[in-house]
Amino acid sequence: MIKTNACSGHAAAPVKLACALRTGGCVGCNVEGLLREVGLRPTRQRIALGRMLFARGHRHITAEILHEEAIAARVPVSLATVYNALHQFTEVGLLREIAVEGGRTYFDTNVSDHHHFLLEDENRLVDIGGETVGFAGLPMPLEGTVISRVDVLIRLRRRPAAR
DSSP states (O other), X not given: OEEOOSOOGGGGSOHHHHHHHHTTOOTTOOHHHHHHHTTOOOOHHHHHHHHHHHTTSSOEEOHHHHHHHHHHTTOOOOHHHHHHHXXXXXXXXXXXXXXXXXXXXXXXXXXXXXXXXXXXXXXXXXXXXXXXXXXXXXXXXXXXXXXXXXXXXXXXXXXXXXX
């Protein structure tokens, strides 16, 4: 049986940071220090967005939702800046990007090995532990390539109410 590796991308994040993110987010952490630790300049906007992302433990969020939260918190930031920050955070291992459908992408603060249920009726992701999903085999990768990771997204719909 081949175990899936839901996230090998967090290796870019330093050990201290990766450990903090795996164990429940960065509740009470120094976002400015974390940004410096991964090589990002701690701008006011990145610090504010980082606090919103990591202060409440693990979560799945879209750029639009984070932008709405920023506006509600009176953080002057454009949607484009939110997208840029989310992609930068992903590149350095602070977040995982989960493409659900053509135009819908979630960002996950939990960078540990795990997979997801998508509750289609609620547009909501729920974590599945990485150790609970496996395959008896995977196709051979194309010549000159290797499998870097396997992401599993299981789509769920509520059962219709019994009549």
